[in-house]
Amino acid sequence: MIRTLIVDDEPYARDELALLLGQDPAIEILGQAANALEALTLINALKPDVVFLDIQMPKLSGMELVAMLDPLPRIVFVTAFDDYAVQAFEENAFDYLLKPVEPARLAKTLARLKQDMRPQPVATLAPPIRHIPGYLHNRVRLLPIDQVEYAFSDLGGVHVACQGELLHTQLTLKALEEKSPLLRCHRQYLIHPAAIFEIALLDNQLAEIVTPSGARVPVSRRYLKELKDKFGLN
Structure with a gap:
């Protein structure tokens, strides 16, 4: 099963595509998402083989969603705007369908999917991340990447520091x-270059980055020399 x-973001378009896909016994539809943020949660939880993805959606586009995915499923872009075709194929999408989706054209896509389900390299498709979805209590914010000072991981997951x-x-x-x-400065930490106010050298070849907000x-x-070389501090 695929x-x-x-x-x-269009319910009718989702239902129409689900109806067409449901006619193929090799296809299992895990669910539907009305926007990129919903999709991000479902993709991380369900690990689909293929995502049929609209490009133009509110707040986050399909292209921006792709930048956030790791690992990357097969992406089939679906849109009413054929001016996105060149960009989609330049980004190495698996396929590209125009709305309204024609059953014969979809059948060709599904035939290709059945023949080629090898893992897809992340770097071949993803544009740069421009926003990070950040969750705080019952709210979600789209954080511009240039406003993020640093990110780190712990037992609770991955966190970003912003304002x-x-x-x-x-x-x-x-x-x-x-x-x-964001640059790696520690096994569990990344730092935005613009947030490096100073590097405080410590004992045993360790260091701390001090950010404009005073965070350390x-x-x-392992990463101290790379940072010093990058900023010409040797």
Whole structure:
């Protein structure tokens, strides 16, 4: 079975695509999402093989959602705007469908999916991360990446520091390191270059980064030299 998720802000479009996909016994529809934030939660929880993804959606586009995914499922972009076709294929999407989806064209996509379900490299598809979904109590904020000072992981998950607040995020440190400006400074910490106010050298070749807000972010031996080299501090 090919486990799929449908993401579109238009209920009619979701239902129509689900009806077409449901006619193929090899396709299992795990669920539907009305926007990119819902999709991010479902993708992390359900681990679909394929995501049929609208490109133009409120707040976060389909392209931006792709940047947040790690590992990356097969992505089939579905949209009414054919001017996105070139960009979608340049980003190495598995396929691209125009609305309204024609059954014959969808059948070709499904035939290709059945023949090729190998894991897809993350870096071939994802554009840079520009926003991080940050969760605080019962609220979710879209944090511009340039406002994030640092990110870290602990037993509670991954957290980002932004404007004096700590928020939880579903993104991994690996995804943030690979697809955003954040730099690795410790096994459990990433730092935004613009948030490096000073580097305080400690004993045993350790260090701390002091941010403009006064936060102190640890730097391990492994990453200290890389940071000093990057900023010409040797």
